[in-house]
Amino acid sequence: MADKINWYQLSAEETFKKLNTSIDGLTKKESLKRLEKYGYNEIKFKKPSPFRRLLKQLNNPLIYLLILVSIITAFLGEWVDTVVILGVVIVNTAIGFIQEGKAESSIEALEQMMVPECTVIRNGNKKKILARELAIGDVVLLESGSQVPADLRLFRSKNLHADEAALTGESVPVSKGTEAIETPDLPPADQKSMAFGGTFITQGSGGGIVVATGEYAEMGKIAEIMKETQEIMTPLTRKMEEFTKVIVIAILLVALVNFALSAWFGFGLIYSFMASASLAVAAIPEGLPAVLTVTLALGVKAMANRNALIRKLPSVESLGRTTVICSDKTGTLTKNQMTVVRIFSGGKTFKVTGSGYNPQGEITFENNPVKLSSENKELKYTLKAGLLCNNASLVEKDGFKVIGDPTEGSLIVSAAKADLTDKTLRLDEVPFESKQRYMATLQQGLDENIIYVKGSPEKIIKRSRNQLIKGEITDIQEDEIYAASNLMAKDALRVLGFAYKVVDEHKNEINPDDIKDLTFLGLQGMIDPPREEVIDAIKKSKSAGIRTVMITGDHAKTAKAIAKQLGIGSKKEKVLTGKEISRMSPEELYEIVDKVSIYARVAPEHKYDITTQLQKKGEIVAVTGDGVNDAPALKAADIGIAMGITGTDVSKEASDMVLADDNFSSIVKAIEEGRFIFENIQKVILYALAANGGQSLIILGALILAPFISLFVVSLPLEPVQILWINLFDSIFLALPLIKEPKEANLLEKPPKDPDEKIVNWQFVRKVGLVSLAMAGAGLSIFYIYGSAAFTDPLNEFLLTQAQTAAFATVIMVHVFYLITARSIRESIFTFSPFSNKWSLLGIGITISSLLMIIYLPALQILFRTAPIPAEWWILILLFSLPGLILIEIEKFIARRRGWF
Numbered sequence: 001m002a003d004k005i006n007w008y009q010l011s012a013e014e015t016f017k018k019l020n021t022s023i024d025g026l027t028k029k030e031s032l033k034r035l036e037k038y039g040y041n042e043i044k045f046k047k048p049s050p051f052r053r054l055l056k057q058l059n060n061p062l063i064y065l066l067i068l069v070s071i072i073t074a075f076l077g078e079w080v081d082t083v084v085i086l087g088v089v090i091v092n093t094a095i096g097f098i099q100e101g102k103a104e105s106s107i108e109a110l111e112q113m114m115v116p117e118c119t120v121i122r123n124g125n126k127k128k129i130l131a132r133e134l135a136i137g138d139v140v141l142l143e144s145g146s147q148v149p150a151d152l153r154l155f156r157s158k159n160l161h162a163d164e165a166a167l168t169g170e171s172v173p174v175s176k177g178t179e180a181i182e183t184p185d186l187p188p189a190d191q192k193s194m195a196f197g198g199t200f201i202t203q204g205s206g207g208g209i210v211v212a213t214g215e216y217a218e219m220g221k222i223a224e225i226m227k228e229t230q231e232i233m234t235p236l237t238r239k240m241e242e243f244t245k246v247i248v249i250a251i252l253l254v255a256l257v258n259f260a261l262s263a264w265f266g267f268g269l270i271y272s273f274m275a276s277a278s279l280a281v282a283a284i285p286e287g288l289p290a291v292l293t294v295t296l297a298l299g300v301k302a303m304a305n306r307n308a309l310i311r312k313l314p315s316v317e318s319l320g321r322t323t324v325i326c327s328d329k330t331g332t333l334t335k336n337q338m339t340v341v342r343i344f345s346g347g348k349t350f351k352v353t354g355s356g357y358n359p360q361g362e363i364t365f366e367n368n369p370v371k372l373s374s375e376n377k378e379l380k381y382t383l384k385a386g387l388l389c390n391n392a393s394l395v396e397k398d399g400f401k402v403i404g405d406p407t408e409g410s411l412i413v414s415a416a417k418a419d420l421t422d423k424t425l426r427l428d429e430v431p432f433e434s435k436q437r438y439m440a441t442l443q444q445g446l447d448e449n450i451i452y453v454k455g456s457p458e459k460i461i462k463r464s465r466n467q468l469i470k471g472e473i474t475d476i477q478e479d480e481i482y483a484a485s486n487l488m489a490k491d492a493l494r495v496l497g498f499a500y501k502v503v504d505e506h507k508n509e510i511n512p513d514d515i516k517d518l519t520f521l522g523l524q525g526m527i528d529p530p531r532e533e534v535i536d537a538i539k540k541s542k543s544a545g546i547r548t549v550m551i552t553g554d555h556a557k558t559a560k561a562i563a564k565q566l567g568i569g570s571k572k573e574k575v576l577t578g579k580e581i582s583r584m585s586p587e588e589l590y591e592i593v594d595k596v597s598i599y600a601r602v603a604p605e606h607k608y609d610i611t612t613q614l615q616k617k618g619e620i621v622a623v624t625g626d627g628v629n630d631a632p633a634l635k636a637a638d639i640g641i642a643m644g645i646t647g648t649d650v651s652k653e654a655s656d657m658v659l660a661d662d663n664f665s666s667i668v669k670a671i672e673e674g675r676f677i678f679e680n681i682q683k684v685i686l687y688a689l690a691a692n693g694g695q696s697l698i699i700l701g702a703l704i705l706a707p708f709i710s711l712f713v714v715s716l717p718l719e720p721v722q723i724l725w726i727n728l729f730d731s732i733f734l735a736l737p738l739i740k741e742p743k744e745a746n747l748l749e750k751p752p753k754d755p756d757e758k759i760v761n762w763q764f765v766r767k768v769g770l771v772s773l774a775m776a777g778a779g780l781s782i783f784y785i786y787g788s789a790a791f792t793d794p795l796n797e798f799l800l801t802q803a804q805t806a807a808f809a810t811v812i813m814v815h816v817f818y819l820i821t822a823r824s825i826r827e828s829i830f831t832f833s834p835f836s837n838k839w840s841l842l843g844i845g846i847t848i849s850s851l852l853m854i855i856y857l858p859a860l861q862i863l864f865r866t867a868p869i870p871a872e873w874w875i876l877i878l879l880f881s882l883p884g885l886i887l888i889e890i891e892k893f894i895a896r897r898r899g900w901f
Contacts, residue, residue: 007211008191011180012155015209021137023155023207025121034135041134041150041197041213063089065248069280072273073720085724118149138210142195144203151217152195152208154178159204159431161405162195164188165330166627167218167604168553172338172406172494172528173202177435187578187603188218189553198628202405203391204431222604225632251283254696258703265707277720279699285692285727295684295739299677307660308670309644315656317681318639319622319674322546323752324614325667326607326633327624329552329559331646332664333566334528338406340386340414341529342493344484345522346378346469347477352414355529357400359416372418377471382522383420385498386411389441389452407494410526411454428509438463442503442510451501451514457485457523460497464520476520485523492561493525527558530565537665538567544671545751549597549614551607553629556600569597578602581609589613607633620752624659624667625651641667668748675747679825680739687735687822690768691815694775695723698811701780709784715800717783717807719865725854730812733846734819737839741823742832763825763900770887775814778880783807786873801867805855806877808866812851813881816844821888826896828889 007015016022026034070085118131121139131149134140140152142160154160154176161173168174168189177192188196195201195208198219214220255276262272300310310316330336337356342349343363350370354361363370363379372380392404394412402409415421425444432439438455453460467476481497488495499518538548548568552559556575563569578601581589586609593613599606607623611633614621623633626643631654634640642655643662652658659666698717706712787803819840821829835841854860856868894900 005211006184006186007151007153008181008186008193009184010153012153012178012193012209014180015153015155015211019137019209019211021139021209023121023139024124025139026135026137027123031122031133031135031138034137035133038136038216039214040132041217042132065251065280065284069277069284072277118146134210134213136210136213139207140210141205141207142201143205144201146201148195148197148199148201150197150210151212153211154193154195154206154208156207157204158206159433160195160206161202161204163200163202164196167196167199167629168627170330170553175432176204176206185579185582187553187582187601187606189578189601189603218604219628222628222632225605225608247283247285251280254283254700255280258700261703265703279696283692283696285688295677295681295736298739299673299680302677303657303670303673304660306669306673307644307663307666308673309658309660310656311658312656315639316674316677318620318656319671320676320678321620321753322622322639322671322674324547324549324619325541325622325624326549326551326611326614326637327664328626328630329550329554329562330528331626331643331662332624333534333550334530334562336528336646337402338410338494338526339529340410340524340526342488342491342525343379343382343414343522344481344488344525345382346376347480348376348379349484350379352417354413354417355532357394357402357409357413359394359400359413361417363414363418370418372420375470378468378521380418380420381468381500382498382524383411383415383418385452385454385500385521386496386524387415387420388423388426388443389439389454389498407496407526411496411524414524427507430510430515438515440510440515442507445505448505449503449507451503451510451518453499453501453515453518454496457481457495457497460499460518460520463516464499464518465516467520473519481520481523488523488525489557491525491527492555492558493527495523495525497523527561530562531664533663533665535566537668540668540748541671542567544668544748546671547597549599549610551599551602551610551633553602554600556598559598559600563598573597575600578606581606586613590616593617594619604629604632608636611636622667622671624664626662627651630654672748675750675752676743677739678753679744679747680741683738683741683822683825684735686764686767686825687738687819689764690771690775690818691726691730691811693768693772694779694814695726695811697772697776698779698807701776702783705780711784711787715787715804717779717787717804718811719804719808721864722804722808722866725864726808726811726815729850730815730847733843733850734815734840737837737843738819738823740837740839742836763895766891766895767888770891771814771818771884774884774887775811778810778814778883779807782810782877782880785876786869798867801865802869805866805869806873808864809851809855809869809874810877810880812847813877814884816847817881817885818888819844821885821892824892826892828892829885 005018010018021030066085066089070082070089073085074082116131117128118134119126119128119141120134121141122129126141134150140149142148142152148162155178157176157178160176162176163173164170168187170189174189174192176195179193181191181193183190188194195206196219197213197217212218212220215224258279259272259276262276263269299316303310303316327333335356339355340352342351344350348365351364352361353364370376370379390408390411392402392408392412394409394416395401395403402412426441427444427449428442430438430440432455436455437459438453440451440453443450443452453463461476461478461481464476466473485495485497498521500521501514501518503514541548550559550563550568556577560575564571574596575598576592576596578599581599581602589609590613593610594617599610602610607625607630611621611623615638620638622639622641623630623637624641624643625631625634626647628651630642630651634642634651634654639657640655641657641659642651644652644658644660645662647658647662657670695718702712702716783803783806786806787800789799820834823829823837823840824832854864855866861867
C-alpha cells in the first residue's frame, strides 16, 4: 500500500483520511495491528554464514582438480606432493574467505542509519518510542537537529529545512512545506511536502504522518536494490574464471588421453597413472592465483600513495580498463562549499574571486580590485546585509568550515573578502519561511536601528520602494535588477536579494508591517564551484579514451552550468532528468545512455539504471558517490568509488575503492596506476602460463616418444615434486619482479583495453606456445642426452636421477632466460637497461642459488629427488636454455613490424 501512492500529491488532510487516523495519533491497539500488517520499521538482512562463505571460495574447478590430485597422490604414498598441493588450496581459499568477509557490510551500515528513538503522538499524548515500532499512520514530531525516522507526509512546517544530501545529492538543505504537489513521478529531491527517513532536520520544526517504513521507505528501497544487485565480476576475474574452466577441461582431457595412450602402448597402470598425474600437476598453474594476489596487493599499496584506498583487490585491474566514469557532482566534481561569485549592486556587476569557505579572495570590477568606500556604499551595505541577516558562523579548524546553512555561510565569506567581519547586536529576527521567502533581522545602531532583509529577488523587489545607487537613494530600477537576477540564474547561480530600512532607535522588535518600503541594496549570486584540478583531470581522462558522465540530484540548470565549466559533454547536449528517466522503458534508456553525459534530479534507482545500461553497452563503468543514494550504483558498478571524507559508511562499504581526499583527479591518477598494474598482470600471466605449458609438453612428449626411445619407459624427465617446485617457487620469485618494471610515460594517451579481449588470444598463443616448445625441446633433449648412459646401466639409479636433475635445471634456466625478455611484452631487451629492475636481478639470483642448493645439498636432494651433476654439464644446459629468449625476441620483432600490438 505505502509504496504505490505518491503521498506528496495528496493534501495533509487527504493523507490522514486515507490512513484512517488523525492528528491525535494512533491508539496502542491500532499501532499493533498496523505493525502486524505492514511490519516493523527495519531493514531486514540475513548475513551469509562463515560456512557458506567458505564453500563459495571452494566452488572453483581448479580447486576441485587440485583436491582430486592431492587425494590420488596421498593414496599412492606421495606425501610431499600431497602436502604441497593442499597447502596451495588452503592459502588460496583463506585469501578469498578474508576478502569476502565484508561483502555485505554496506547493508549492515544502512541498518545502522535507522534512528533508535523518535517523538510521536499516540492517543493524543506526546511520547518517545523506538523507531522500529513506528507504524503507518503514526504522527511524528520533528525539530532542528533530529533525524527523520521514516518517510513522512508533512502536515506542519515552521521554517523546516532538511539535509537530504545523503539521499538525493542535493548540495544545500531543502526547504520543506505542507502543500500538495500535483506533478506525478517526482524524484525524492522534488517532493517538498515529504521528509525521508535517514535525513536530518537542519532548522525549524514540524510534524508528519508516517506513510512508509522499512523496505517501503526510500532508504529501504535502496537496501532492496542492493540485496538484488549481484557483485560485479571484474574483467580479470571474469576472464580468469573462463580461463580456469577451459584449462581444467583441457587438463582432464589431455590426462585421460595420456592415460589411454600409455595403456595402449603397453605400459603398466601405475606408470600410466603417474604419468597422467604428473601431466595434470605440470599443467595446473598452482602458483598463478598467489602471484596475481600479491601483484594486486602491491598495486593496492601503490594506489594508497595516490589517495586511492582499494577495498577489493580485483578492482585494481578494473580501473585500468575503465571506459566511463559516472560521477556525482556535489563534493566530487565540486567543493560542496557554496561560494558567492557575483554581486550586483548600484547598477554594477562585481566578481568575487576565491572559492570555498576560505576567505582568501577579493571583489573586482572590470578585473580591477575594489575597496569599500563612499563611492560604492551600496556594495558595502549589500555585503553587510548578508553578514548580519545570517544565522551561520565561519570557524577555522583543520581548514575553514561553516556551522549552519551553507548559503548563509557563503555570505559571511563574501563579506570577509571585503574585510567586513564585525557584527552588531541583534534585537529581533523574522526567520525564513517558505511561504514568505525572506528573512529579516533588526540590528542596533548608534542613533538609529536598522532592519536588514534577504530573500528571493522577487520578494525583495516587491517590498522595496527605492534603491541605493552611488551612495544616494533613488527610484528603484526594477527592470535592471530583474535582468541582472535572470542573468545570474541563467548561469545556474543561486540568487538572493538584499534590502534595508532605517527605524527608530527605540524600536526593538519587527512587525510584519515593517517589511515594506525597503531600500534595495543588491544581489549576491552563489554556486557550489567546481574543483580547479578536476578540469585538468577530465581532459586527461578524455585523452585516455574515458568518458565522464555527471549524475546528480541537483537541478538541470545547475548541472549544465557546472558541466560546461568542467568540460563534460557538448554545448548542445541534452540534460536528462530523473523525471524523464522514470517515463522510459529500460530499452529506451539503453538506446540513449551512451549519448547523454549529464543527468540531473535523479533518484537512487535512476543512477543504478544508468550504470547497468552502460554495462549492457559493454562499458567498464566506474561510479563515484558519497551518499546513501549512491550505494546501489556503487555496488553494481565495475568499480565503485566512495568519498573518504564526506562519504557515508553505507557508500564506503558498498564501494570497491575509497578516495582519501574526495578528489576526482585522484581517480584519473588511480586509473593510470591501474593500467600500469594491468600491464604487469599481463606480463605475469604470459610468464607463468608459459612455464605450465612447457612442463606439460615435457610429460606428454616423453609419453609420445616412449615407443621409440626406451629411456622414457624407465622414467619421466621430471618428478611431480620438481614440477610443483617450479610452479610455486620459481614462478613467484621470477614472476613477481615483473611488477617492478618502470612505468611507461604514455599510459593515459592510449585507449582502454578491450574488456572482451580473452586471455587466450593470438598474443597468448604466440608467446606461450613458443616458450612451451622451447622448454619442452630443451628439457627432453637434455634428459635424453644424459639419460642414455643410465639406460645402458638400468641398475644405476643415480645416473637416471642425474639426468632428471639436468632436465630440472634446464627447465628452470629456460624460465630465467625467458624472464629477461618477458620484462617487456613489446620492446626488445636491447631497448632497456638490465639494471632498471633490480628486483628481477634479485629474483634470478635467488632462483639460481636455490637451484644449486637443491642439486648439491644432500638434505634437499632427498626432498626433491635430485643428484649432483658435473660442472661441464652446465655448458650444454645453458645453451639449450637460450632458445626461449631468442624465439620471443624474434616474435616481438615480427609483431612490431606487422603492427600486432
